[in-house]
Structure formats: structure tokens, C-alpha cells
Amino acid sequence: xxxxxxxxxxxxxxxxxxxxxxxxxxxxxxxxxxxxxxxxxxxxxxxxxxxxxxxxxxxxxxxxxxxxxxxxxxxxxxxxxxxxxxxxxxxxxxxxxxxxxxxxxxxxxxxxxx
Amino acid sequence: xxxxxxxxxxxxxxxxxxxxxxxxxxxxxxxxxxxxxxxxxxxxxxxxxxxxxxxxxxxxxxxxxxxxxxxxxxxxxxxxxxxxxxxxxxxxxxxxxxxxxxxxxxxxxxxx
Numbered sequence: 001x002x003x004x005x006x007x008x009x010x011x012x013x014x015x016x017x018x019x020x021x022x023x024x025x026x027x028x029x030x031x032x033x034x035x036x037x038x039x040x041x042x043x044x045x046x047x048x049x050x051x052x053x054x055x056x057x058x059x060x061x062x063x064x065x066x067x068x069x070x071x072x073x074x075x076x077x078x079x080x081x082x083x084x085x086x087x088x089x090x091x092x093x094x095x096x097x098x099x100x101x102x103x104x105x106x107x108x109x110x111x112x113x114x
Numbered sequence: 115x116x117x118x119x120x121x122x123x124x125x126x127x128x129x130x131x132x133x134x135x136x137x138x139x140x141x142x143x144x145x146x147x148x149x150x151x152x153x154x155x156x157x158x159x160x161x162x163x164x165x166x167x168x169x170x171x172x173x174x175x176x177x178x179x180x181x182x183x184x185x186x187x188x189x190x191x192x193x194x195x196x197x198x199x200x201x202x203x204x205x206x207x208x209x210x211x212x213x214x215x216x217x218x219x220x221x222x223x224x225x226x
């Protein structure tokens with residue numbers, strides 16, 4: 001089975017400052033890794049994903065994440081945040097084979113302060 | 115192309131009733147998954163359907179069921195509703211394992 005831990009439930013940050021949202025996972029099998037964003041009263045939108053290859057993954061809206069296998073982490077970063085980045089962010093994993101379902105972390109509420 | 119469509123967007127039901135939610139996936143996507151989102155439990159996997167067959171099921175009671183039609187549209191049903199079933203139910207479609215899952219806007223179910 002897989003599990004995901006998002007260490008920070010809320011992260012306030014000033015506009016144009018950098019941000020890092022932390023994600024650690026646990027799995028007995030190899031996994032794919034994802035970051036999703038959820039705006040109020042909306043579904044989830046994929047920001048980026050790691051399937052294989054380069055451990056630094058670039059996504060939409062200027063976000064990037066780095067896969068660290070030894071630390072079982074997949075932290076999300078953005079060098080300069082905007083007001084529009086205020087949302088809930090979810091880290092998720094799924095197994096490479098077999099079950100096509102996502103295991104989500106509990107989410108991090110990012111609030112960008114003007 | 116059209117995204118994942120979930121209907122209805124909002125529902126209010128009474129304890130003991132049953133409810134059916136609908137999900138139309140992106141054209142060409144044969145995998146449809148359902149998730150329950152609540153403030154206390156977060157996002158939890160309900161089940162996944164692929165080509166009309168349930169491939170995976172999460173840890174939910176038998177009151178939660180689903181099905182998928184030949185056109186890949188999916189429905190989920192919850193019988194004998196309980197207050198704790200109040201949640202945002204999200205549907206996601208994809209082409210398969212490891213591919214991007216596209217989510218609908220969800221159905222907000224309130225049980226009173």
C-alpha cells in the first residue's frame with residue numbers, strides 16, 4: 001500500500017516570495033508521483049507529474065518539483081508566487097502497475113499575502 | 115475537447131435515501147475513478163472502472179456502488195444515506211495507469 005504525508009497543512013507566503021510545499025511518501029512498490037491544485041469549489045488540476053527520468057520536473061504555472069528517492073520526497077517549489085496561486089495543493093502517488101488509483105496527502109493550503 | 119462532466123453539481127438528500135451521481139469522461143478515456151473528499155478524511159479512493167469492469171475498490175461499505183456503461187460514462191450510487199456521507203464526490207478519467215487523471219468539478223452531496 002502507499003501513503004502520502006504533507007507536512008504543512010497551511011503555508012502563508014508573501015507575494016513574489018519563493019515557496020516550498022513538502023511531500024513525503026511511503027510505498028512498498030515503485031510509484032508515480034503527482035501534484036494537483038484545487039481552487040475553491042473546483043475539481044483537481046494536475047500541476048506536474050514524475051513518471052521516470054530526470055528527477056527535476058517542471059509543471060504549469062511556474063511550478064517545479066524534485067523527486068528524491070532516498071528521502072522518498074517530492075517537494076513542490078515556485079520561485080515567485082502570485083495572488084492567483086492561493087489554493088489547496090495535493091501530493092499524490094499511484095503504483096506503476098495494477099491499480100489505477102491515486103493516494104492523496106491531506107493537502108496544503110497555500111495563502112499568498114499581498 | 116470537453117472535460118470531465120459531473121452531474122448534478124449539488125444535491126441535498128435526507129438520511130436513509132439513496133442517490134445516484136453521474137460522470138461523463140473525456141472522449142476516449144476508458145478509465146473512470148471516483149473519490150470522496152471530506153474535511154476530516156481528505157481525498158479517498160472509492161472505485162475505478164475500466165471498460166465496464168470494476169478493477170479496484172477502496173475501503174468503503176457496500177452501500178457505495180458504481181457502474182460503467184459501454185460509452186464509458188459512469189454512475190455511482192449510495193444507498194441508505196448517512197450524515198457522514200456528506201462530501202464532495204469527484205470523478206476522474208484517464209487512459210490508463212500512470213497517465214494524467216482529469217477531474218470533474220465534483221458533486222457536492224449534503225445529507226440532512
